[in-house]
Amino acid sequence: MTQAAVRVRGLAKRYGEVRAVDGIDLDVHEGEVFAVLGPNGAGKSTTVEILEGYRSRDGGEVSVLGVDPGHATRAWRDRIGIVLQTAGDTAELTVRETVRHFAGYYRDPRDPDEVIAKVGLVDKAGSRLRKLSGGQRRRVDVALGVIGRPELLFLDEPTTGFDPEARRQFWDLIRDLAREGTTIMLTTHYLDEAEALAGRVAVISAGRIVAEGDPATLGGRAAADATVSWHENGERRRVATATPTRTVLELTRRFDGEVPELTVTRPTLEDVYLGLIARPSADPERTTR
Numbered sequence: 001m002t003q004a005a006v007r008v009r010g011l012a013k014r015y016g017e018v019r020a021v022d023g024i025d026l027d028v029h030e031g032e033v034f035a036v037l038g039p040n041g042a043g044k045s046t047t048v049e050i051l052e053g054y055r056s057r058d059g060g061e062v063s064v065l066g067v068d069p070g071h072a073t074r075a076w077r078d079r080i081g082i083v084l085q086t087a088g089d090t091a092e093l094t095v096r097e098t099v100r101h102f103a104g105y106y107r108d109p110r111d112p113d114e115v116i117a118k119v120g121l122v123d124k125a126g127s128r129l130r131k132l133s134g135g136q137r138r139r140v141d142v143a144l145g146v147i148g149r150p151e152l153l154f155l156d157e158p159t160t161g162f163d164p165e166a167r168r169q170f171w172d173l174i175r176d177l178a179r180e181g182t183t184i185m186l187t188t189h190y191l192d193e194a195e196a197l198a199g200r201v202a203v204i205s206a207g208r209i210v211a212e213g214d215p216a217t218l219g220g221r222a223a224a225d226a227t228v229s230w231h232e233n234g235e236r237r238r239v240a241t242a243t244p245t246r247t248v249l250e251l252t253r254r255f256d257g258e259v260p261e262l263t264v265t266r267p268t269l270e271d272v273y274l275g276l277i278a279r280p281s282a283d284p285e286r287t288t289r
């Protein structure tokens with residue numbers, strides 16, 4: 001993990017008075033799964049669309065697979081896969097026809113039937129897109145994103161609308177792609193998804209990165225106090241402690257065995273995330289004067 005697939009320095013984008021992206025630096029290494037988290041309107045899509053070459057920027061340096069996306073070429077586009085939030089308008093084509101059709105755009109596509117199997121749509125390969133459920137349509141989007149054998153795959157909120165089983169299957173698919181060496185950058189609102197898939201995450205709030213790192217340790221999470229909780233005298237008792245093992249040992253001794261309804265928890269990624277993005281909703285610094 002030495003080479004940067006994506007390198008961003010001082011990225012800025014304004015829409016009129018709104019600073020949608022306000023000086024972002026980030027590196028995504030080759031072969032890693034990198035998640036971008038942030039509340040609605042934080043600037044995630046704007047950032048990712050600039051990296052994809054679909055939006056211009058006002059400032060900063062951007063390199064994606066060694067190329068400035070502001071000067072995208074066809075050859076560069078072939079190396080990138082994009083899974084957008086909504087599918088294209090091929091509603092009357094079947095899943096197989098759609099995937100085959102898109103395969104035709106690339107020099108060295110994956111086998112369409114293999115891709116259909118990978119996204120779990122073998123049973124629906126002959127169905128027209130308009131007859132698919134929302135989650136099944138999303139899987140078609142993913143199939144189209146990976147059909148060109150991309151080196152770098154952008155996924156924008158990939159599992160919105162998936163049922164829990166479909167999400168797990170999708171996660172397996174992403175892990176497979178990562179194992180094969182695909183670099184993956186995804187935006188998501190699901191903290192468990194970021195934790196399950198990403199080696200590193202960046203939290204964007206109001207156009208800036210407010211934290212970045214391993215989801216297990218983000219925001220000092222791993223070093224934070226644990227909460228030991230148990231049931232005693234008809235009520236739930238809780239203790240925040242840096243030494244939960246000692247607390248549990250003391251409780252075990254006191255109860256002379258099993259401690260009723262014992263739990264030991266640390267702050268979840270969601271707890272840390274909500275703390276990071278908590279700031280006044282009207283941020284006067286964000287708009288230009």
Ligand SMILES: Nc1ncnc2c1ncn2[C@@H]1O[C@H](COP(=O)(O)OP(=O)(O)OP(=O)(O)O)[C@@H](O)[C@H]1O
Pocket residue numbers: 015018020038039040041042043044045046047
């Ligand atoms: N085309 C546009 N014209 C004007 N303002 C825009 C445009 N696109 C985005 N914005 C504004 O820029 C800010 C960032 O939007 P962006 O879509 O990047 O956020 P996001 O983090 O992707 O949000 P979400 O989670 O809701 O998808 C918001 O305040 C939004 O209203």
